[in-house]
Amino acid sequence: MSVRVAIIGAGLWGNNHAVALQDHPGCDVVLVCDRDARRAEAVAGRLGCRWTTEVAEVADSDVDAVTVATPDHLHAAPVIAMLEAGKHVLVEKPLATTVAEARAMVETAARAGRSLMVDFHARWHPLYMGAKAYVERGDLGAPVMAYARLSDTIHVPTSMLSWGGQSGPEWFLFPHTMDLIRWLFQREPVEVYAKGTRGVLEGRGIPCWDTIQALVEFEGGAICTFETSWILPDSFTNVVDNRISVYGEKGGLEVKNEPSLWAFTDRYHTPFSSTSVTRYGKAWGYQYEPIRYFVDCIARGVTPESTGHDGLVNTAMIAATLQSLAEKRPVRLAEILG
Ligand SMILES: NC(=O)c1ccc[n+]([C@@H]2O[C@H](COP(=O)([O-])OP(=O)(O)OC[C@H]3O[C@@H](n4cnc5c(N)ncnc54)[C@H](O)[C@@H]3O)[C@@H](O)[C@H]2O)c1
Structure with missing residues (x-):
């Protein structure tokens, strides 16, 4: 068909x-x-x-x-x-x-x-699929701690997107990392406590957060710090800065999602993605x-897979992050999802 x-x-x-x-x-x-x-x-x-x-x-x-x-x-x-x-x-x-x-x-x-x-x-990225295989085999043991960074250079909210002020690094970037860690942990989020900074993008007429760190506790007590910034300087080698580490009771893994194609033209840099390309038609x-x-x-x-329900939990994690930022306190997912 x-x-x-x-x-x-x-x-x-x-x-x-x-x-x-x-x-x-x-x-x-x-x-x-x-x-x-x-x-x-x-x-x-x-x-x-x-x-x-x-x-x-x-x-x-x-x-x-x-x-x-x-x-x-x-x-x-x-x-x-x-x-x-x-x-x-x-x-x-x-x-x-x-x-x-x-x-x-x-x-x-x-x-x-x-x-x-x-x-x-991210669930289709070969490096993260490789990480998932370690988790599924039990090589890491029960999850205990993780760190996930996904940030963009300031080019993204100021030049690439016309609607950055109606989104923010939390809505544009946290969906990837928050879904990825929930997928790798195979645990549901329980509580979020977040801190952030504002001012640089607001000064350029884009009313959103510049940076956020959100500490999320998952079922069983595992914790992950999610970090995002929308104000990395354009001099950074790539438009995206992405890395994660995941630790379990027995082992851990790190993924530095750095392209291995480096170019030195107007500056020393890496392309947005050297693994997603078009060639041979x-x-x-x-x-x-x-x-x-x-x-x-x-x-x-x-x-x-990667269902609407996954999207709903993901949205709730980000909504809890924003509520934590506004109210300066830890927010339970149950307060958001009922
Ligand atoms: N998976 C990723 O890594 C990735 C990367 C970039 C963007 N995105 C996502 O893709 C989505 C689009 O982002 P973009 O960068 O392409 O934005 P964009 O502004 O380049 O494109 C959005 C388009 O939607 C059109 N549009 C808006 N409302 C519409 C409507 N009601 N009916 C029909 N057309 C409508 C606009 O005219 C515009 O052409 C966002 O949700 C963004 O987060 C995902």
Whole structure:
């Protein structure tokens, strides 16, 4: 069966959805939707398919599945509209920027009997899949402690994104690391205590946190410090700084997600990703695999992993972080999720 797919949101990452699916033998991308007609037309032109500026037109179309890559705070409306129209949905991280929206999306998927997958693509990164194998084999023992850093240079909120002030490093970056550690620990989060700093981005007219450290306790007492910054200097070697360490009762592991391709051109630097590339008429790497996996699951009638529920817990962890920052106290996940 060839899955008929539409893409909603044809910006930077929606374009990656198109690249991932363009050469996938199991699907036909037949429709691209973006509020901005020029963006919709440009991506549709590359795929040789129809385009629209109206989400309702996607709902009324005969597509089986929809991938959504609108800005962080604009996921809920198109996702709920697609699920209600009977489409399976893959949505970019974070599932939502409020717990109420995340819950509404999960409930709509359940009511409609359709799959809702969140693109937590770290689960498809070879290094993290390798780390997961150590955990699953029991080589580390029960989890006790972890550290996870994912930060961006200031280029991302000031130049790359037009909507940084409506998101923040917590909504843009914590989804990856918070999902990754929950996935590796195989434990649910219990409590969050966070500290952060503001001022640099606010001074540039972008009202969001500059940096945050959130200490999260998981079931069984394991702890992880999640660190994020949106103000790394542009002189950093990569647009992203990412590393994790995980310790169990018996062993530990570290992943320094540093590309091994170093270039010395205008400066000494590494590309955004040297493992997700397009060559030989095909797109390779973890940025593209979960998008294809979603289509494969729909074709086989299988529920994809990285579910709406995972997205809801993830959103609740970030909401708890923000509540902790606001109220300067530890916040229990039960206060957020009930
Ligand atoms: N997995 C990753 O590592 C990764 C990296 C970058 C971005 N993302 C995620 O992808 C999503 C999109 O980010 P981006 O950088 O592509 O943003 P972007 O601003 O480049 O693109 C978003 C597009 O959505 C369109 N849009 C907004 N509301 C719409 C609506 N209701 N209907 C149709 N189109 C609409 C905008 O016109 C824009 O073209 C975000 O959730 C972001 O967090 C994920």
